[in-house]
Amino acid sequence: MNRTVLLTGFEPFNKETVNPAWEAVRSLAGHEGEGYRVEVRQLPCVFGVAGEVLRAAIGEVKPAVVIAVGQAGGRVDLSVERIAINIDDAPIPDNAQCQLVDKPVVEGGPAAYFSTLPIKAIVARLREAGLPASVSQSAGTFVCNHVFYSLMHQMAGGDVRAGFIHIPYLPQQAAAHPGAPSMALAEVVRGLTIALEAALATGDDIRVAGGAVD
Amino acid sequence: MNRTVLLTGFEPFNKETVNPAWEAVRSLAGHEGEGYRVEVRQLPCVFGVAGEVLRAAIGEVKPAVVIAVGQAGGRVDLSVERIAINIDDAPIPDNAQCQLVDKPVVEGGPAAYFSTLPIKAIVARLREAGLPASVSQSAGTFVCNHVFYSLMHQMAGGDVRAGFIHIPYLPQQAAAHPGAPSMALAEVVRGLTIALEAALATGDDIRVAGGAVD
Amino acid sequence: MNRTVLLTGFEPFNKETVNPAWEAVRSLAGHEGEGYRVEVRQLPCVFGVAGEVLRAAIGEVKPAVVIAVGQAGGRVDLSVERIAINIDDAPIPDNAQCQLVDKPVVEGGPAAYFSTLPIKAIVARLREAGLPASVSQSAGTFVCNHVFYSLMHQMAGGDVRAGFIHIPYLPQQAAAHPGAPSMALAEVVRGLTIALEAALATGDDIRVAGGAVD
């Protein structure tokens, strides 16, 4: 029996007309690999609502693995997030023009959740496949972290592997942001496929350094 | 009766011969301001031991505020850390030649603790005083984060305000690291004084944006 | 009658096993477009010899346009160089283990030559095509600048358009240099094609800002 992998990507935000996360994720809709099938959902870039849409999708899809994907304009690589924190502190308004400051994602929730993806194994496989990748120690405090925290809170205590991957701008976006790095869509799609297969195939994560001095 | 503020700085690490955190902190030893007095301690850059030395100092000093200070080579400003996470993942060995990978700081501890310093008020006051400052969403996963987490774990549930501030290289260090930013010692000392006085003077933290998109 | 475009790329250097410039350039060998044909040559990453190989190629090919292409590890986009300067000042040894310091490329030559490519039109077309691109004010002082200066010195006073484009690491290279940006080979090849066609099609360059404050 095939396992289902749920991938989510956001709608465009912050004046962009495209979101590379959604472009990559939707190109994997219905994709079938060895022993798995991919379901995809688009999330609104809106505090609160994004988490609810995700919750509904999880209830419907009953995934074995969930990877939420988000745009990180300015980053250079596939950034596998380590930890989601219980704070909304938005430097810009979300798509509903709401700019939360220092509100918990979940009132009374724990300060943070660690990703349950095998983040070190994913980074190792991505690099072996010739794709720039790293562990990231912060997913920020905007809607990406909000969804990541909501996801981990929903999955807490269960055995569904879940986590978040940030990706760079597409080249076409970077063309309008001189100085910003980018990654081609095909590379991102290839990377997400490697990541989800690593999540399915890995038992305990490998033990290799992936931290930061500061 | 004067309240005591405990400031800590690390010994040099990673081939440096000086640690700007300790240089700044020790210059404030015995400093007295309105209603407070500063005690300082040097911490070894060693997993585990650093937290024990800090614990002993807290027991001895009985501070009203604790600010641990650490060098962040490559950063540009006074970075007021928001959150300490329960992981040791060292990209380099510590000063006892130990390189922990993916070990919890405190076995069974919560995933993270938020700083109980008024981080937004501190950043606002620093900027008003003409000093570059920002809220940081990650203190890394090396001995700085280790001490920060240990500190917050020790203080959990009490009413002692505690937190961590990362500071740039000194100019003399940056002279040996072409491309690295720096901050003059006098500016750092001035900044720490502003930070600790803000911690003493502020009730609830102010509500202004200080987050990151990703 | 078809015009010939000469593209050059370097052999790998600085411990890399691949040079993205040569990978991109060689994939265009023999490429024919409307009214032009591409010839390619690999250049050694060696002061002096690189210029001689280029001179011989120009004598043989009799190109209408020459674009030398080089790897710029750490850059984010297709960097169209504005100016070549008459200095060799190598931060690392070349592939013949020679590390020239403050020697002129051409004894008695002028201090610099401006590119005769329509650099602003090239950048504009690249961005329109969704590729990150910018004008660069410095090609460095290593073998890339050396070849660029040699090229412009050889072409001085003639009507052959010539210049230099720096390109980022390939993703596979960046996978081994955490933190480094990259560009997919297909994007680079598409970009070079756009650049050479712009060089053939443009008369006077367009007049749009492409400078730097400092």
Next chain:
Amino acid sequence: MNRTVLLTGFEPFNKETVNPAWEAVRSLAGHEGEGYRVEVRQLPCVFGVAGEVLRAAIGEVKPAVVIAVGQAGGRVDLSVERIAINIDDAPIPDNAQCQLVDKPVVEGGPAAYFSTLPIKAIVARLREAGLPASVSQSAGTFVCNHVFYSLMHQMAGGDVRAGFIHIPYLPQQAAAHPGAPSMALAEVVRGLTIALEAALATGDDIRVAGGAVD
């Protein structure tokens, strides 16, 4: 007989209310060291006029050394410029609201002039003194480069040493530009003093690497 060193700094530009170059330079007005005396002038941040003011100052002061100093917001260190290029290509308007694009600084002038300061010796002395410093391969294409080129054109063929040094934001400026590095005024002043004394004391420049790969 004392030799005169002419230092220039610009008025504020680009919405700043202070220019660190002028702040540093003016604090050295009338400074006397062993065998020299400093004269200072403020230059308008205006294409054309800046060069004329500089020319008049040189005629009046008859300096042995001229160092023009300019703000480089975003740079981390004392950047000793290697070369001035014959192009005005302004990404922002100057203080007379003029935004030149691809105009030569001097019609018919050479493409570039190398600094005649001992740039390597200056960088070496600055680093020995614990100040972050580097050789820069580009002074940009705005009014700083314009003045630098004008200066070298005026001095061409003579024996007056002349050049340009870019400096970072002051801390108070960086406080308003989160993410920007800075340098304390006292460090900049100390650095300029070291630089001008190196210019007076050095014969042929030292031969050490100070270039860039790209």
